[in-house]
Structures are given as C-alpha cells and as structure tokens.
Amino acid sequence: MKFRPGALAPPLVAGVLFLGAWELTVRGFGIREFLLPKPSSIWEQLVDQWPTLRHAGWETGRIAVSGLVVGILAGVLLAVGATRFRTLQEGLTPLAVAVNATPIIALAPIFNAWFGITGSLSNQAVVVAVVFFPVFINTAKGLTEVHPDEIELMRSYAAGEWTILREVRIPNALPFFANALRLVAPLSVIAAIVAEYFGGPQDRIGNVITSNAGFARYDAAWAAIAVASAVGLALFATALLVERLSMPWRLTEGYGETEN
Amino acid sequence: MSVAVVASGLDKVFGRGTDAEVAALSGIDLMVQDGEFVSLIGPSGCGKSTLLRLVADLIEPTGGTVTVFDKSAHQARLDQDYGMVFQHAGLFDWRRVAANIELPLELKGWSKADRSRRSREMLDLVKLPDFSRHYPRQLSGGMQQRVSIARALSFEPRLLLMDEPFGALDEMTREHMQGELLRIWRETGTTVMFVTHSIPEAAFLSNRVVVLSPRPGRIHTIVDVDLGERTEETREDPEFFAAATRIREALRAVEDGS
Ligand SMILES: Nc1ncnc2c1ncn2[C@@H]1O[C@H](COP(=O)(O)OP(=O)(O)OP(=O)(O)O)[C@@H](O)[C@H]1O
Numbered sequence: 111m112k113f114r115p116g117a118l119a120p121p122l123v124a125g126v127l128f129l130g131a132w133e134l135t136v137r138g139f140g141i142r143e144f145l146l147p148k149p150s151s152i153w154e155q156l157v158d159q160w161p162t163l164r165h166a167g168w169e170t171g172r173i174a175v176s177g178l179v180v181g182i183l184a185g186v187l188l189a190v191g192a193t194r195f196r197t198l199q200e201g202l203t204p205l206a207v208a209v210n211a212t213p214i215i216a217l218a219p220i221f222n223a224w225f226g227i228t229g230s231l232s233n234q235a236v237v238v239a240v241v242f243f244p245v246f247i248n249t250a251k252g253l254t255e256v257h258p259d260e261i262e263l264m265r266s267y268a269a270g271e272w273t274i275l276r277e278v279r280i281p282n283a284l285p286f287f288a289n290a291l292r293l294v295a296p297l298s299v300i301a302a303i304v305a306e307y308f309g310g311p312q313d314r315i316g317n318v319i320t321s322n323a324g325f326a327r328y329d330a331a332w333a334a335i336a337v338a339s340a341v342g343l344a345l346f347a348t349a350l351l352v353e354r355l356s357m358p359w360r361l362t363e364g365y366g367e368t369e370n
Numbered sequence: 371m372s373v374a375v376v377a378s379g380l381d382k383v384f385g386r387g388t389d390a391e392v393a394a395l396s397g398i399d400l401m402v403q404d405g406e407f408v409s410l411i412g413p414s415g416c417g418k419s420t421l422l423r424l425v426a427d428l429i430e431p432t433g434g435t436v437t438v439f440d441k442s443a444h445q446a447r448l449d450q451d452y453g454m455v456f457q458h459a460g461l462f463d464w465r466r467v468a469a470n471i472e473l474p475l476e477l478k479g480w481s482k483a484d485r486s487r488r489s490r491e492m493l494d495l496v497k498l499p500d501f502s503r504h505y506p507r508q509l510s511g512g513m514q515q516r517v518s519i520a521r522a523l524s525f526e527p528r529l530l531l532m533d534e535p536f537g538a539l540d541e542m543t544r545e546h547m548q549g550e551l552l553r554i555w556r557e558t559g560t561t562v563m564f565v566t567h568s569i570p571e572a573a574f575l576s577n578r579v580v581v582l583s584p585r586p587g588r589i590h591t592i593v594d595v596d597l598g599e600r601t602e603e604t605r606e607d608p609e610f611f612a613a614a615t616r617i618r619e620a621l622r623a624v625e626d627g628s
C-alpha cells in the first residue's frame with residue numbers, strides 16, 4: 111500500500127468544517143471570548159505573536175524531542191538487556207509496570223528540586239521519565255513474547271541467543287515498539303508542557319500559556335495551545351512514518367496488538 | 371550400511387512431578403538406517419512430534435539416549451545435520467518468501483548469489499516460482515507449508531525430520547509433493563523421518579512404517595513396505611493396497627488397545 115495524498119482529504123475537510131462550526135457557534139451564541147475565543151481571533155494572535163510563539167514552540171519541541179530520544183534509547187537498551195539477562199528481567203519488569211501505573215508527571219516539581227529550575231534539564235528529565243516506561247515495557251514484551259516454534263526453528267539451525275535476538279526477537283518486537291512510539295510521541299509534548307507549568311525558563315509554551323491565561327488573554331493562550339498541538343501532531347506523524355518504514359510486511363494490515 | 375538415528379530406551383515425561391504430568395513416550399527403541407525413509411503414524415497425541423523433537427535435540431529425554439550419525443543428538447544439531455519441517459509452517463512474517471527459504475543458508479554463511487540461486491530452485495520445486503517477493507501473510511496455509519518444506523530442503527541436510535508436512539495441502543498438490551520428496555530422497559540419499567496421519571501416504575513413501583500407540587507412546591508395530599521404485603503407477607498397485615491394509619490393521623489394533 112503506497113501513501114495516497116487523497117487519504118488526507120477527509121480529515122482536512124473534517125478539520126475545516128470543525129473550525130467553521132466553532133467560529134459560527136461562538137458568533138451565533140455570542141459566547142464571550144474569555145470562555146472560548148473564535149478561531150479567527152486565535153489566528154490573529156498566532157500571526158501577531160508569531161516570533162514569541164515560534165520560539166516557544168521550538169524550545170518546547172526541543173525539550174520534548176530530546177527527552178523522547180533519550181527515553182526511547184534507554185527503554186530499548188534496557189529492554190534488550192532485560193531479555194538477555196533473566197535476573198534483570200525478573201527484577202525490572204514488574205517494577206516498571208508498577209511505576210508506569212503511577213502519574214509520573216506529578217513528579218515535575220520534585221524534579222525541579224533535583225535538576226534545578228533554571229535550565230531545561232528538569233523538564234527534559236520529566237519527559238524522559240514519562241517516555242521511558244511505556245517504551246521499556248512494550249519493547250520487552252515484544253522481545254520475550256516470541257512464538258516457541260520460532261525459537262525451536264532457530265535452535266534447529268544451531269543459532270545462538272544473539273542470532274535469535276537479531277533474527278526473531280527484534281523483528282517480533284517492532285510492532286510493540288511502534289505502538290509505544292505512537293503513544294509516547296504526543297505524550298512527550300504533554301509532559302514537556304505540564305513540566306513547564308511548574309517552572310523553568312519563561313520562553314516556553316507552558317509558560318506562554320500560563321502567563322497569557324493569567325492576564326486573561328485567552329486568545330493568545332489558545333494560540334500557544336495551537337502551536338503545541340502542531341508540535342504534537344508532527345511528532346505523532348513521525349512515529350507513524352517510522353512504523354511504516356520499519357515494517358513493510360505489515361503495510362496491508364491495520365493497527366496490530368495494542369498495549370497500554 | 372551405516373546408521374542414521376538410534377533411539378534406545380527413550381522415555382519422555384512432560385511436567386514430571388506436577389499434576390499436569392504426561393508420559394509422552396516410553397521405552398522407544400528404533401534404529402533408522404542411513405538413506406532409509408521411515409514414517410511415524412499413530413493416534414493424535416501419541417508422541418510423534420515429541421519423538422521428532424527428541425531426535426532434533428529440541429527437548430531432552432527423561433530417559434534413554436538418541437544418537438544421530440553416531441553422535442549425540444546435541445552434536446548433530448550443532449553440526450546442522452538435519453532439516454526440520456514443523457507441524458506449523460513457522461515462517462517469519464518479516465521475511466519475504468525467498469528470504470525465509472534462505473535463512474538457514476544465511477546462518478551457514480552462504481554467499482548472496484548462491485543463496486538466491488538456491489531459493490529460486492527450491493521455489494520451482496515446490497511450484498511457487500512467482501512468489502519469491504511475497505510476504506508469508508500473502509500466502510495460503512498450504513503455500514506457506516510448501517515454503518517451509520523448501521526451507522528445510524534448501525541446504526540438503528543428511529536427515530530430514532518432517533512433521534505432517536503435507537497436512538495442509540490439497541490432494542493433487544500433496545501427491546505432487548510426495549513424488550518430489552521421493553525424487554529428492556533418491557537423488558540425495560538423505561534419510562527421512564516422516565510423521566503423517568495418512569495411511570496411503572505412509573505406504574507410498576516409506577520403507578518402514580512405525581505404528582505408535584498412545585499414553586504412554588510406545589512402538590506398537592513396525593510395518594515393512596517393499597514396493598521397490600515408486601512411480602505414479604504404484605498408487606494403483608495391489609502391493610500398495612496390501613501395505614496400506616497392513617498399516618490400517620495395526621492402527622486398528624492400537625485403537626482397540628491391544
Ligand atoms: N511441551 C509440552 N509440554 C507438556 N506436554 C506436552 C508437550 N508437548 C507435548 N506434550 C504432550 O505429549 C503428548 C504427545 O504430544 P505430541 O505432540 O508428540 O503428539 P503427536 O503424536 O504429535 O500428536 P498430533 O498427531 O496431534 O500432532 C501429548 O499428550 C501432549 O499433551
């Protein structure tokens with residue numbers, strides 16, 4: 111299945127209709143702007159404040175992406191390690207599952223105390239912590255939940271553990287990893303912004319939202335939210351692209367097994 | 371004539387000491403000559419797959435020994451002396467058909483050119499020449515099974531362990547594959563241990579048919595089949611029907627528990 115530009119048409123039409131309905135509702139019912147600004151007012155703010163917003167989007171995006179990369183690398187490496195060394199697996203996996211069930215994002219203020227409130231490090235650490243667990247858990251699951259017949263086949267070729275890892279476990283884990291990626295790509299932006307609500311440099315999306323909201327400039331806050339959504343969507347689209355490119359054999363299929 | 375496989379006093383108990391304990395095989399003594407074609411037949415669950423997996427050193431016996439080409443089964447596995455066709459095709463989704471066939475060759479370090487030449491030959495053999503670039507999911511169950519047969523034959527192992535390889539095939543393809551398997555067997559002098567549920571198939575292919583009885587799996591009878599050179603005419607030969615009848619009678623006796 112090749113990518114068809116035509117596939118973009120329905121969501122685009124739906125998006126335009128949605129914005130149109132929004133605009134008409136706000137105008138028609140005279141909803142006050144501080145409750146829900148019109149898309150046209152948000153757009154004006156977006157144009158007006160573009161240099162600030164672009165900078166903020168870039169900075170927040172940078173934090174999200176760097177946290178994402180570090181979290182993914184750590185999650186994948188530890189998952190491979192956990193698969194190769196059983197004791198690591200037995201110790202780590204239940205712990206990771208338990209931690210993943212807690213609201214890690216609530217640690218943001220504590221991370222500020224640990225990593226400092228002035229730089230980006232604390233916010234990045236929050237993103238890493240949020241990204242790491244789903245990636246680790248899903249990848250580890252994909253690496254271990256291999257059909258026993260496939261392992262027997264490899265053993266019949268006298269293949270060792272590393273060969274089995276390369277030829278069976280890693281390809282088997284790719285769909286699981288892709289699921290995690292689809293989950294954590296937008297999550298990284300959420301984590302970055304929520305972390306920014308709790309402190310850090312003032313030129314980020316999270317701070318732009320809180321300060322504008324604080325001065326009742328809701329249209330400007332919404333403009334910042336729009337920028338954040340664009341960053342999240344871009345990361346999500348990248349995750350989908352990675353998924354397609356890495357698993358050509360699954361192109362004819364819908365989304366596979368879902369975790370989390 | 372040298373010996374390919376010797377099983378002596380072979381026992382296999384699964385889950386020993388648990389309440390799910392199953393005595394899968396008990397006291398199996400079997401000698402398979404080099405170049406022989408031996409079939410295993412018996413009711414479902416009587417331990418046919420278990421016996422093949424013991425010979426393949428994929429599981430350990432709980433008693434007795436297996437030797438393969440005068441080595442331990444373990445050493446034979448490390449030397450890749452056998453090729454196995456599993457009861458389930460077991461192709462890798464992420465490899466195209468040709469790449470699945472080439473997997474054992476890749477692990478043996480064959481060059482790319484040799485590998486693709488061989489996988490083409492094998493695909494012709496199993497009558498799937500146009501499917502080399504497909505993914506397994508795009509194939510029917512029977513087609514997948516043929517790819518898995520091609521994969522096992524690709525490196526011309528001295529011993530072929532085949533677990534109901536033709537079970538998923540239609541009758542005509544099945545007869546074609548039987549003919550091809552016999553041709554390969556004659557040309558390469560390989561030894562075959564072949565699990566089947568089909569009496570005519572066992573009679574047509576084998577030098578000897580081992581009839582197993584269940585719980586625990588034991589060798590009930592060994593039926594010698596002497597049909598000389600098999601051709602398509604053999605399928606209508608009275609000798610062939612006589613052999614099938616002997617196998618059927620042995621199986622009846624097994625079912626009756628005698
Ligand atoms: N890994 C295992 N763990 C526990 N029990 C097993 C295992 N493999 C096989 N068994 C048991 O051993 C017995 C023999 O199984 P086996 O698969 O060898 O039968 P089979 O003759 O190949 O049957 P079929 O014709 O249905 O393929 C069965 O009772 C089965 O439940």
Ligand SMILES: [Mg+2]
Nearest residue numbers: 418419457533
């Ligand atoms: Mg079986």
